[in-house]
Amino acid sequence: MREVSVHILRDKIKELVQEVNFYYPRDIDKKIKEAAINETSKIGKETLELLIKNSEIAAREKIPICQDTGMVIVFLTIGQEVHFTDGLLTDAINEGVALGYEEGYLRKSIVEEPVFDRINTKNNTPCIIYTSIVAGTEVELEIGTKGFGSENMSTITMLKPAQGVNGVKEAVIAAIKKAGPNACPPMVVGVGLGGTFDYAAVLAKKATLRSCESSNADPRYAQLENELLVLANELNIGPQGLKGDTSVLKINVEYFPTHIAGMPCAVNISCHVTRHAKVVL
């Protein structure tokens, strides 16, 4: 048994929500710089260069890269030998979010109820928390802060098994095409395949947070990621939607076993400001 104070988690979250808003993660930074070199459209190249300049200003001035500092998503992988102390885990996570958003002058974008009065909670909480329990004594914390210009363009399709890999490709490319300039391209796209209606979406979210320098461990899915990326960049959406080669920086695919009768396919659209971080406590 290992005791872990929830205060450690709170403080780490407070720090990470600021860090991801001020600095591009390494993988995105690298992808954008590569794209700026390779882009053949003039306006596309200029736009990518401005995005690099934007990230430099953000880092220097410690102001957010993008004003939509997002809704916080937390994936916690908890070793079952861990015992949390000093309070409720959920409260500590939300406290960390609230403290970080206040301290970092980040925008508070959460409303307390979706349909009627939509009153802002004024501290960017609550966040979305997913936990999974594994063997051992470690706690892994993965966070993202998701902007909604791109989130709003995400889709779920309950494909039929007979539609196969072509059905998946059609659904993913259709979502990217529709997202176009609304999702602040160049985008990062997470695809969740299998599971259930709801779990496919969680997988897609997890896929957006995976490093853009990684591939799915299954070579068939890794190949699908590459093929989807080629197809997406043939759409000629381009940076900011003004045409060009760079429409999507990376497509990550995650999958899970599913039912004999189904092939859920969730496409979580994200943007060049795909803020993600992962630490082991």
Place this chain on the structure above:
Amino acid sequence: MIKLQTPITKEKLSVLKAGDLVYISGTIYTARDAAHKRLSEMLDRNETLPLDLKDACIYYVGPTPTPKGKIFGSAGPTTSLRMDMYTPRMYELGMSVSIGKGYRSQEVVDSIKSNQAAYMVAIGGAGALLGQCVKSAQLVAFEELGAEAIQKLEVVDFPATIAIDKEGNNLYE
């Protein structure tokens, strides 16, 4: 480099076309979803608006809070289509330019044409860079809306691309 000084009159717009990159200096106003809803409700009640829309430039943005010792926060454009249901009325009342990101509805394109106005896009997600163009900010209305309040901004060389021009030419098509 095309420089545009506010007020951006219809005359100044008459020589510009979709695809032109312009640098705006002068006064622009912020307004997004909640502020548009409020303005439209005020108009329904025949009340006077808190800003003069004649040749006004409205920027769809909800900036981050201004850090201590700084002039402004991060301030990139938000998705314009959420404002589409209010936009034709704003053009009718004299607004000459709206700035955001992404597609507009056919109704908005038609309204731009009939009012000889323009829709411009700023770089989505470049909030830090665009925020630096803001040299002063002043609250105009709806303080309680926080990031969605209407503010009057003085900007210098704010970069924007004309996405829909007065003839209805659409850069996204």
